[in-house]
Amino acid sequence: MDTDQLIRTLAADNAHRAPRVGAVLTMALLVAAPFSILIFATFLGVRPDVMTAMHNPFFDTKFAVTLSLAIPAIIVSLHLSRPEALLRGWGWLLLLPVGLLAVAIGSEAMMAPAMPMTMRLMGKNSRSCLMAIPAMSLPLLAGALFGLRHGAPSRPALAGALAGLVAAGLAATLYASHCTDDSPLFVATWYTIATAAVTAIGAAVGSRVLRY
């Protein structure tokens, strides 16, 4: 086939309209979410003292942190699904949860501690946290990667890592309602390790499946 013939063929297909990447990503995450929620409902569930926990600002802070990871990660991943896009100017959005955690750790340090620091950091749920967040992330990661495949990222591994951050942020939001460890020190340690693992998987898979 010569190039003129190919061009003619492409022009004949011009009527085909693909949906925007954002729409496909949203649909894919909505399809994936029930699988993660099923894992949550089967093995974890909302903590029994949730009504009292809601009066604890550090319980609420967990959701602020996880959502301030997930939502900016979605925004940045959509930005990077355009081939000419750069991370520059957008990367700071991903520092929001870090800043929020730093403020929360600082606030907790100024209060009279109910427990010694090491106990707050180690918590009671570190192992469950390290297993549950990655497990609930996997369906969401598959969904995010599927959605981003519709885009044209110039750096597939980076886009895959962002898919990992999206998945981990959403999974951690679910997990936060189960976990009885509310100390920002616990969140900064164990949630971060779990998120890093999911992000690494996302980058590894993304470097293969997000090429276009």
Place this chain on the structure above:
Amino acid sequence: MRGREDEWTGLMRSAMTGDDAAYHRLLKAVTPVLRAAARRGLARAGQPPDQAEDIVQEILLAVHLKRHTWDSEAPFAPWLFAIARNKLIDALRRRGRRVFVNIDDFAETLPGEAPQETASAGEVSAQLGTLPQRQRDVLQSIAVEAASIKDTAAKFSMSEGAVRVALHRGLAALTAKLRDQ
């Protein structure tokens, strides 16, 4: 240079609102620029320039299938050159070279610098043969025989909608095969 790129942006905007002729003109207009850049990239990697046409066709397919990622408020050229650069890097890597491709390879190309010929390329034609019968028939009818969608539909006793679906799926399958080869 600026004038040329503004013209591309205008053509692409028209194309996205359904003007097939504008889309055809745009693809014709960018092809010599892509060809010159592909040749330069191959030369720098120490590869024979006769593979340039394969790379040009891969870029055109990617442009076509990813054009929904172009923001119609943004200029077209940076988007095009980013896709072209990615495809060129992929193609050179597949040929066993790790090379750095400068984005200026594309931007610096002067109009008229490249010959306007159309060339045949082996890879798309070879992968065409591996497509399902129906997609291959439709692609061949439109590409080689220059038949319209309507005529193609009549020839194969298909609806026009089915021809459109086969055409799009065929192009998408072709692109996937080229990428994963």
